[in-house]
Each structure stands twice: as structure tokens, then as C-alpha cells.
Amino acid sequence: MEIKDYSEKERKEELDYLKANVFNGLENLNDGFDAESIYYFSESDFKIVLDRVEENRISIFGIEPWLNENFYDVLTYEDFETRANDPKWYRKAFAEFNSRGKDLMYSASYQVPKKLFAE
16 A cells, blocks of 8 residues: 555645544644644554554554654554554554653654545
């Protein structure tokens, strides 16, 4: 599965869907250190994000943890030789980052199926 070429309007609808259905009730830790459209979450909130992503069959192309508002590392679905919507890869990647014992903030690149935000 590759990142689909969504129009600017579709990307806005996708972000609106994520805010309403995945990020709802969670604290965005991005206080302006990155683009406004990139949401960062604590470990506990990101676990909820992953649960909601899996429930909605949303793809995650990469997980990018940050340490003290600085880039720390990244893992992508390609590192696990699987599909972006396979929850096994992003759960394993999240567990790998957690095992490092750092106080990380998590962001990810998502792709919401158009049928979800077109309803």
C-alpha cells in the first residue's frame, strides 16, 4: 500500500476526520515547535491513537517519536515489510520505542480511507 495522492481538500477532510475520530479528547503536545497539522502525543495518549487507528482501519506509514521537542527516530511500515494498515507493525514499532525508556512524544503519518471522511 502506498500513500495515495489526495487533493488539498481531501487532506483537510482527512485531518478533520482524524481530529474528530482519532485525536478527540487527547492532548496535542505540539505547542508550535512543528507544523500545526502535525499532532504529537504522550505515550499513554498515543496508545489510544493506535487503538482508534486499528478500529477504523487507518494506515500508518511511519511513527516518529521526539525527545525534548527534537527528532529522535523513525520507523515505517517498510521496515517491517508489511502493509501500512497492518496493526502488527505499528504495535511492534511502538513497543520498540517504549522499550528504550525515554520520555518520548509520538507523531505519525496517517492515511484515512476516503470512504471514511467522504460520508
